[in-house]
Amino acid sequence: MLNGNTDKIWELLNTVPDPEIPVISVVELGVIRNIEFINDSYLISITPTYSGCPAVKTFQDDIKTCLTNNGVDNFELKLIYSPAWTTDWMTEKTKEKLLKYGISPPSKTVICPQCKSTSTTTISDFGSTACKSFHSCNDCLEPFEHFKCI
Ligand SMILES: [Zn+2]
Structure with missing residues (x-):
């Protein structure tokens, strides 16, 4: 059990991969909005990506597993739907990673x-x-996926 070190929690969550795009962590995706330490417990605010995305449940479970495995049991996950998640919350570095992984970034x-x-x-x-659309390139003729801009 950690006592109020939210930096450590950010660090741990940065090791939790996005269930659909394993090269990107849930932190890089921008779904972790805030981490506070209140009444001896970490309150982790999460804004899900696409509301219809089945990954929402998966990454909540992955976050819980990661923290529990690292001896952190005093936490609570809070889902925040407003403001809605947007691809603008992805950093340029994250978009570069997507491109390298073979997905056209938003x-x-x-x-x-x-x-x-x-x-x-x-x-x-x-x-x-x-969350993605399917395209083909007119130059190299390769098919690829594009992470939709929202
Ligand atoms: Zn091409």
């Missing part, structure tokens, strides 16, 4: 993660999950 212009071409065709508004 932006107005869809970029091919393979050849960086902006000449692309939308194949489907839904990729492997509702």
Whole structure:
């Protein structure tokens, strides 16, 4: 049990990967809004990404498991729906990681993660999950997913 060191909690949560994109942590995704230490307990405020995303339940479980495994049992998760999560909360570094992983990061212009071409065709508004759309590159012809901008 930690006593009020919220930095340590941020550090631990930064090791919890996004259930759908393992190269990005839940902190980098921007879903952890705030961590406070109140009445000997950590209050962790989370804003889920897409409301329909099944990953919401998974990452709550992953956060609980990570903290418990590190001996932190005095915490509470609080879901905050307003303001709604937006892809603007992702840092540039996070977007670069997405691109390297092969997913076109959220932006107005869809970029091919393979050849960086902006000449692309939308194949489907839904990729492997509702958070992504499916495209193909007009230059290298590779199909890829784009993290939708919200
Ligand atoms: Zn391409």
